[in-house]
Amino acid sequence: MSIAFAGNSATGSSREAGPLRVMIVDDSVVIRGLISRWIGAEHDMEVAASLRTGLEAVNQIERISPDVAVLDIEMPELDGISALPQLLAKKRDLVIIMASTLTRRNAEISFKALSLGAADYIPKPESTRETSAADIFHHDLIQKIRHLGARLRRKPAVSSPPLAPASPAPAARGPIARPASPAPAIHPLSSGPLTTRPFSTQMPKVLLIGSSTGGPQALMALVTELGPVIDRVPVLITQHMPPTFTTILAEHLARSSRRPAAEAVDGEPVKPGRIYLAPGGKHMRVVRSGADVAIALDDGPAVNFCKPAVDPLFTSAIDIWHGNILSVILTGMGSDGMRGGKDIVAAGGSVIAQDEASSVVWGMPGAAAHAGICAAILPLNQIGAKVNRLFAGDRS
DSSP states (O other): OOSSOSOOOTTOOOOOSSOEEEEEEOSOHHHHHHHHHHHHTOTTEEEEEEESSHHHHHHHHHHHOOSEEEEESSOSSSOHHHHHHHHHHHOTTOEEEEEEOSOHHHHHHHHHHHHHTOOEEEEOOSOTTOHHHHHHHHHHHHHHHHHHHHHHHHSOOOOOOOOOOSOSOGGGOOOOOOOOOOOSSOOTTSSSOOOOOOOOSSOOSEEEEEEOTTHHHHHHHHHTTOHHHHHHSOEEEEEOOOTTHHHHHHHHHHHHHTSOEEEOOTTOBOOTTOEEEOOTTSEEEEEEETTEEEEEEEOOOOBTTBSSOHHHHHHHHHHHHTTOEEEEEOSBSSOTTHHHHHHHHHHTOEEEEEOTTTOSSBSHHHHHHHTTOOSEEEOHHHHHHHHHHHHTTOOO
16 A cells, blocks of 8 residues: 555566466464465466565565565564565565554554555454455455556556654654656556546635545645645545554644544534544545534445445535535545546536556546546646645636
């Protein structure tokens, strides 16, 4: 899930076709067996090695030469967070997916791993006997391996900003590096220039953001530039993420933006000056509450295989703000946000999508771009400035 994409090689090149080679590193024989069977059942990937410790992985990485590593956090001899930089030092283009149980400590370690170059993370179920939890783990892991591995093979990785450090003091944050600005008009997977539409002539009264794989780092980079907008209107964000992880993401967003940011609470009023983040495991919507706007959390079924999902937030906002909506769809797998974005455009609002070159996975923003609903398709490092101009009255 990382914009600091694992193996930011300056000399990266497209990979040869063939099954993705996956190295599994976990001290649980049950987890290694499960993941090995799942990968073995896929036509486009194969198990390159199944190892018990990070030390084994570091010692054998050059011989195994995997494309993707699924790396546990807690292991004997050498844990995942210690093994991570050593693995990337030996194989810079390795895609590393961190795996951990849903504890605050492991969530914090996973965020640290993203800043060190891990490509993504995935929460492991507390027990593999829980069928629904195991099914979600199975689905999400295979999708992450496939999409992140495909991106590695398609083109060189794009260097992008790491997560902000976890230090609570704003002054302790160093500047976030910006990726080079690619030309936004032509996209590698498209047949030519993508069609965009004019921005709405209505002044936006809210900023909605949806993101998934690569989203935490993209969000951190984006909110550092949005202070004037946050001060003026509410900012609501849905990031595909489980509980505990969203708690920590909200803390990171508060430090990066230097504005109040927290997981949304059911029934709380929606006001300018704050960032509201959908909590893991709940859909976030907005509703009328007398003369005010309030948060409504929904424990209903997954939407677009996600919970929280972006579409419920986008569609609910139309009843409140009608066409006075600006929505941004950032990096992520799948197409969540595209249908809600269509509804926003139909109501008179606007959609901005992150471009392919700066996205970790161009699923969600790509779906919006190809649906023809976007007023702009921009590299991550240009989105903040554009949003600021739109809220200042520039409709160009």
